[in-house]
Amino acid sequence: MTALQPEGLSIQPRRIDFALPDVLPRHWHGADAFKTHFFNSMSILFPDGERFFIDSVRHYRPQIHDPEQLALIKGFIGQEGHHSHEHIEYNRRLSDLGYDVEKLTRPVQHRIRYANKHFSPERRLAATVAMEHFTAIMADAVLRDRGWFDGAIEPMQRIWRWHALEETEHKAVAFDVYMQVCGDRKLLRAAMRQSTFFFLKDVTRGMWHMLRRDGELSNITMWRQGMRWLWGKGGFFSSLWGAYRDFYREDFHPWQHDNQRLMRQCQQEFTVNETPASI
Numbered sequence: 001m002t003a004l005q006p007e008g009l010s011i012q013p014r015r016i017d018f019a020l021p022d023v024l025p026r027h028w029h030g031a032d033a034f035k036t037h038f039f040n041s042m043s044i045l046f047p048d049g050e051r052f053f054i055d056s057v058r059h060y061r062p063q064i065h066d067p068e069q070l071a072l073i074k075g076f077i078g079q080e081g082h083h084s085h086e087h088i089e090y091n092r093r094l095s096d097l098g099y100d101v102e103k104l105t106r107p108v109q110h111r112i113r114y115a116n117k118h119f120s121p122e123r124r125l126a127a128t129v130a131m132e133h134f135t136a137i138m139a140d141a142v143l144r145d146r147g148w149f150d151g152a153i154e155p156m157q158r159i160w161r162w163h164a165l166e167e168t169e170h171k172a173v174a175f176d177v178y179m180q181v182c183g184d185r186k187l188l189r190a191a192m193r194q195s196t197f198f199f200l201k202d203v204t205r206g207m208w209h210m211l212r213r214d215g216e217l218s219n220i221t222m223w224r225q226g227m228r229w230l231w232g233k234g235g236f237f238s239s240l241w242g243a244y245r246d247f248y249r250e251d252f253h254p255w256q257h258d259n260q261r262l263m264r265q266c267q268q269e270f271t272v273n274e275t276p277a278s279i
């Protein structure tokens with residue numbers, strides 16, 4: 001446990017009915033194909049990715065004896081399991097719209113199988129820590145500025161905000177376990193470089209597939225506006241650069257990015273169910 005951990009932090013999965021429409025509007029994000037498929041591509045990665053995160057942390061649970069930390073691990077597993085479940089529902093709607101979700105998840109599943117077979121548990125946990133940082137800094141952006149979802153349909157705004165909130169709550173769980181059982185910063189940095197590469201590759205591949213199915217690949221205006229929204233000055237990714245780079249520091253800890261106030265504000269929006277999801 002670290003002194004940076006917010007006081008009294010408890011991590012519990014929330015059961016929420018997002019009431020996703022049975023048929024998802026093809027471009028649910030303000031009729032913008034680029035933004036819609038950017039978030040859709042991430043959703044497609046979540047179920048397999050989150051199962052991998054759970055497994056890599058659960059592997060070390062027997063080595064952790066602090067009851068407080070064990071409770072946080074339990075919360076982390078519950079939240080990620082529940083995210084997986086909701087994103088499977090979300091992704092089923094993408095399949096219904098004619099996108100080949102199965103094809104898009106195949107390389108991810110293959111990579112995870114490879115990692116489970118050939119990587120050490122430390123390396124798998126390092127990859128989890130790296131991806132958790134990625135999700136935490138994106139989550140911070142989503143909580144900080146509702147503008148990223150301007151024009152999106154209400155249930156989608158809610159599902160992404162809920163996910164962002166819980167990613168924030170558990171952002172240090174895998175990190176703290178890693179520092180206790182391994183702590184190798186070099187391995188962590190290597191994992192981050194590798195995870196960044198594959199994350200960007202997978203998101204790009206997903207977007208390309210869905211935009212092609214929509215016949216939007218040659219829409220120059222969409223590309224120009226979308227790339228500016230993502231990579232331009234103050235863009236979704238470009239604004240994350242400083243927080244991303246901090247991960248490579250020797251003394252980095254996720255709660256050095258102290259966004260507890262933001263987290264507490266957002267907690268008011270969502271109520272925690274009394275029965276945590278069992279995983």
Ligand SMILES: [Fe+2]
Nearest residue numbers: 050080083167
């Ligand atoms: Fe998650």
Ligand SMILES: [Fe+2]
Nearest residue numbers: 080132135167
């Ligand atoms: Fe997470």
